[in-house]
Every structure is written in structure tokens, then in C-alpha cells.
Amino acid sequence: xxxxxxxxxxxxxxxxxxxxxxxxxxxxxxxxxLGVFRLSETSRLSAADPIPPKSQLQAQVRSxxxxxxxxxxxxxxxxxxxxxDLGQGILSLLPPPELLPNHAxxxxxxxxxxxxxxxxxxxxxxxxxxxxxxxxxxSAWLRQMEAQTTNQIDATAVPASIAESQINQTxxxxxxxxxxxxxxxxxxxxxxxxxxxSLKIVPETMPGADAAWKVAIDGPFxxxxxxxxxxxxxxNAQQQRVRTELSVAPEPRLRALFLKLAAKDFQATGPAGxxxxxxxxxxxxxxxxxxxxxxxxxxxxxxxxxxxxxxxxFPLKIEGKAMxxxxxxxxxxxxxxLVDGAGTARRRGGVTVVVQKIQAKPQPDETxxxxxxxxxxxxxxGPAFESHRTWIFHNExxxxxxxxxxxxxxxxxxxxxxTNGSVxxxxxxxxLKGSLADYEFVYVAPTxxxxxxxxxxxxxxxxxxxxx
Numbered sequence: 001x002x003x004x005x006x007x008x009x010x011x012x013x014x015x016x017x018x019x020x021x022x023x024x025x026x027x028x029x030x031x032x033x034l035g036v037f038r039l040s041e042t043s044r045l046s047a048a049d050p051i052p053p054k055s056q057l058q059a060q061v062r063s064x065x066x067x068x069x070x071x072x073x074x075x076x077x078x079x080x081x082x083x084x085d086l087g088q089g090i091l092s093l094l095p096p097p098e099l100l101p102n103h104a105x106x107x108x109x110x111x112x113x114x115x116x117x118x119x120x121x122x123x124x125x126x127x128x129x130x131x132x133x134x135x136x137x138x139s140a141w142l143r144q145m146e147a148q149t150t151n152q153i154d155a156t157a158v159p160a161s162i163a164e165s166q167i168n169q170t171x172x173x174x175x176x177x178x179x180x181x182x183x184x185x186x187x188x189x190x191x192x193x194x195x196x197x198s199l200k201i202v203p204e205t206m207p208g209a210d211a212a213w214k215v216a217i218d219g220p221f222x223x224x225x226x227x228x229x230x231x232x233x234x235x236n237a238q239q240q241r242v243r244t245e246l247s248v249a250p251e252p253r254l255r256a257l258f259l260k261l262a263a264k265d266f267q268a269t270g271p272a273g274x275x276x277x278x279x280x281x282x283x284x285x286x287x288x289x290x291x292x293x294x295x296x297x298x299x300x301x302x303x304x305x306x307x308x309x310x311x312x313x314f315p316l317k318i319e320g321k322a323m324x325x326x327x328x329x330x331x332x333x334x335x336x337x338l339v340d341g342a343g344t345a346r347r348r349g350g351v352t353v354v355v356q357k358i359q360a361k362p363q364p365d366e367t368x369x370x371x372x373x374x375x376x377x378x379x380x381x382g383p384a385f386e387s388h389r390t391w392i393f394h395n396e397x398x399x400x401x402x403x404x405x406x407x408x409x410x411x412x413x414x415x416x417x418x419t420n421g422s423v424x425x426x427x428x429x430x431x432l433k434g435s436l437a438d439y440e441f442v443y444v445a446p447t448x449x450x451x452x453x454x455x456x457x458x459x460x461x462x463x464x465x466x467x468x
Contacts, residue, residue: 061086061093068105076108083112088120091331096346110347117349121328121448127220128251131172138186139163141170142201149175151252152198159203162186175251176222180215192294197252212247214461220251221324221454225461226297228316230308242268242276242302242313248324248454249295255327255446257391259287259296259454266320266456268302270313276302316461322454327391327446334400335441338370349447350379356424360436368432369411370399372441377422378449392423396444399429406442407432 067079083090097110128149132141142155155163167182183189183201191208193200204211212224226245233239250256263278263285270276279301287296333346335355345354357373376392393415398406411428418424432439 057086057090058093061090065095065105065109068108069102080108080112084115088116088123091116091120114349117329117331117447121349121450124328125220125254125326125450125452127174127176128253129172129174130170130178132170135166135168137164138167138182141167141182145175145178149251149253151175152196154193154196154198154200157200157202157206158188162188162203174217175220176217180217180222192249197294199252211464213464214458216456216458218455218457219452220254221452222249223247223454223456223458224249225318225458228313228461228463230304230313238305240304240306240308241279242304242308242316244268244300244302244318245297246300246318246456247295247297248322250289250324250326252294255330255391256289256294256296257325257327257449258289259285259298259322259324260451261285261287261320261322263300265322266300266302266318269317269319271311271315274312276304279303310463314462315459318456318458318461320456322456324452324454326450326452327448328450329447330444331447333443333445335443338372338436338439338441341441348445350449351445351447352377353443353445355441357426358436360432366433367430368436370429370432370436371411371426372429373416373424373426374443375417375422375424376443376445393425395446397427398442399432399439400442401434401438401440404433407439 061083064079064083068076070076070079091113094109094113097106097113100106100109128151130145130148132144136144138158139155142153145151146153165186167185170178170182173181179190187204188201189204189206189211190199190201191206212226213228214225216223224247226247228242228244231241231243233241248259261284263283264281266278268276285298287298289296329349331348333348333353335341335344335346337344338358341355342358343354343356345352347353352375354375354377355372356375357371359371361369363369376395378392393413397413398408400406407429409427409429411430413425413427416424416426
């Protein structure tokens with residue numbers, strides 16, 4: 001009996017000792033990871049340096065990460081809740097899950113990261129706002145617009161006399177509402193600048209600066225009716241169509257991918273409540289916005305019996321709904337080992353990036369040409385994603401090192417693989433100086449693809465009054 005108790009006690013002590021040793025190893029490993037991560041993400045401090053200004057938050061995150069390996073489940077759950085409560089501001093302080101030495105902690109950190117990234121993505125697609133406390137010049141107001149909303153604005157085409165004219169104080173309002181209130185007063189309109197995400201402000205007399213017939217704002221989206229016209233149906237004198245040209249523009253800071261809508265979700269209403277249903281109720285639209293993600297325009301026909309006069313169409317009301325798919329929550333995904341790093345995978349949110357192959361070729365001028373083949377896979381798939389995935393080819397990519405400017409793929413890129421939700425791309429970099437070990441490969445990817453609903457309600461639509 002006593003021998004049995006002795007063995008039991010020894011076993012318990014052995015298990016306890018093992019947990020103590022295992023935790024000590026984990027703590028040492030985790031602190032090492034946090035140290036490496038901190039060096040790579042901040043200003044490469046030495047161990048003797050004082051902790052930087054975010055020291056309190058960093059120390060709190062570090063302590064809670066250690067608690068994720070506590071012996072008691074309640075402590076682990078409490079630490080996870082507290083990390084989530086700290087919010088999206090700690091994302092840059094969380095070490096990449098794949099660098100954590102403990103599987104359970106790695107799983108928990110990955111779960112926390114996904115949760116916070118989803119919150120961040122949802123917040124990023126909310127409308128931005130501007131508020132000014134005093135009258136100022138238009139140019140100063142546009143600078144405030146950029147600073148407060150992070151939307152880029154090009155005002156180089158605005159005449160100096162208008163740019164320096166005064167505007168009234170702006171109460172707090174959304175980005176698009178502010179534009180619609182201020183620009184018409186100054187006889188200005190906007191265009192989408194070519195090859196840029198900026199909005200270009202131009203005089204209303206400039207070609208291509210046509211005014212919309214009617215505008216409505218829903219969240220970060222500007223919905224416009226650009227034209228309405230009645231047209232005959234070939235071979236059917238008893239039918240007519242009310243053809244509308246509609247457009248949707250997200251705020252310039254957003255990277256919109258494509259617009260999804262169904263014709264059956266739209267209807268037009270004329271005077272006295274006359275309803276014009278969608279002419280092709282079965283039509284489905286998946287409309288890409290292009291690489292810039294700036295705006296999309298489409299035609300939608302409504303059915304009517306008999307010939308229609310303008311008095312029977314206007315004022316017109318159009319109601320409907322759509323869904324905009326937006327690439328959100330961009331993150332810099334770093335690959336630090338370019339010498340032996342082929343096969344390394346990194347997952348952030350809903351995207352996985354795998355470095356499949358790295359080739360370096362010395363050049364006569366003592367530089368190197370480097371080709372890096374990556375596979376990028378998003379959780380979001382399906383036919384619509386398959387049709388419009390070319391935006392992935394334009395995710396930002398560069399080689400980084402501690403000294404010198406980042407090097408973009410100056411040798412171009414080529415696609416190697418295209419499957420549902422994923423693409424393979426080989427990027428070519430030319431003129432690398434020094435050792436490949438001095439560089440890190442950085443892939444900047446939106447980590448989540450989010451669907452943002454758009455409620456469309458345009459009332460009082462009439463033909464524009466011709467200017468005299």
C-alpha cells in the first residue's frame with residue numbers, strides 16, 4: 001500500500017516537474033519569438049534599449065500571450081477575452097502564429113487574429129466623415145478632406161481663383177455628402193484620375209465632367225443615375241423600355257472588386273405611382289470595377305406597355321439593392337528567409353501565401369536577378385470570384401532590407417496557375433545588390449473579402465436643365 005502511494009506521488013511530482021519544465025521552455029521560446037517579432041516590426045532595438053512608447057500595451061500583450069499557456073483553462077480563456085477586448089490596435093503586436101512554439105497557443109493566437117481582422121475589415125468599409133470648425137478656402141478644405149478621410153484628392157485642375165475662395169464651415173458629414181454639398185457651389189465636378197486612386201476635381205465645363213441626373217449616398221457609396229431614355233422594342237409596338245444608366249462609386253480609399261445584383265431586385269416608379277418592373281427579371285450582374293476599384297456603370301431596362309411621353313416617366317424613382325465585394329484589411333506578409341525559405345507558407349485572415357520557389361542568378365555587373373514564385377489562395381471562391389480574380393495580380397509586392405528603399409518587381413511578373421480562389425504568380429526582381437540573405441520578401445494582401453450591401457433609392461429623377 002505504501003509502495004503504491006509512493007509511486008503515485010512520484011508520478012505526480014514527475015508530471016508536475018514536466019509541466020514546469022515545459023512551461024519554462026515555452027516562456028523562453030515565446031519571449032524569443034516576441035523579441036524577434038518586435039525587432040522586425042519596429043526600429044530594431046537592442047535588448048538593453050528602453051521599451052518604446054507603446055511599452056504599456058506591448059507589455060500587456062506579452063503578459064496575456066504568456067497566460068495563454070497557463071495551467072488553468074479559466075486563465076487561458078480570460079487571457080483570450082482580454083486580448084480580444086484590446087481591439088484591432090494589437091494586431092501589429094501579435095507574433096505570426098507560425099512562429100509560436102506551442103500548438104495550443106498558436107491555434108488561439110490564430111483565432112484571435114482572425115477575429116480582430118474581421119472587426120478591422122468591417123470597420124474599414126464604413127463611411128468616413130469630415131468636420132471643420134471654421135470657414136476656410138476650398139484648397140484648405142480639400143486638404144482637410146484628405147487628412148480626415150484618407151481619400152486621395154487631386155485638385156491640380158482647379159483654377160487658383162476658385163481654389164482660394166472661401167467655403168463655409170462644414171458640419172460633420174460623410175465624404176460623399178460633403179462633396180455633393182460643396183463642389184456644385186463652386187461649379188466643380190470630379191473625375192476618376194487615370195491610373196490612380198485619386199479623385200480629380202475639375203471645372204464643370206471640362207469635357208467628361210457631365211453631371212449626374214440624380215445622386216444618392218449609401219454609406220461609403222455614391223449611387224448615380226447618369227441618364228434615362230425611352231426606347232422602342234424591335235418587333236413589338238406594344239412594348240417600350242425605360243433604359244437607365246446607373247453607376248456606383250465607392251470611396252477612393254476602398255479597393256472594390258465587383259458589384260453583384262439581380263434585376264428582379266429593382267423597380268422604377270413613374271408619376272402617379274405607375275410601376276415599371278425590370279424588363280429581364282432573370283438577369284444577374286457580376287460587374288468588375290477593374291484594378292483601380294473606382295466605379296462601375298451599367299444599363300438597366302424597365303418594361304412599359306405602349307409609348308411613353310416624358311410626362312409619363314418623370315419624375316422617376318428607382319429602388320433596388322446590390323452587394324459590393326471589397327478587399328479589406330490589407331496586411332504586410334513577410335518572408336524572412338530567402339536562401340532556404342522555399343515552401344514557406346503564411347496565413348493571415350482569409351488568405352494564404354506560399355513561397356513555392358526562389359531562384360537567384362548572378363549578373364555580370366555583380367548584381368542578382370531574383371525570381372520568386374508564390375501561390376496566393378483566398379477562402380472566397382465561386383464563379384464570381386473566378387471571373388474577376390485578376391485584381392490579385394496587382395497586390396503590392398516588394399523586396400525589403402534594413403538599408404535602402406524597397407525594391408518592387410522591376411522585372412515584371414507572370415502568372416503560372418489559376419484555380420478557383422487562388423492564383424500562382426512569379427515575380428522578377430532585377431539589380432539586387434549584396435547577399436540575398438539581407439532581403440525579405442513582402443506580399444501586401446487584403447486578408448478578407450467582405451460583401452457590403454448597398455441600398456439604392458433615387459427619387460425625383462428628371463432630365464438635367466440645359467445650361468444657357
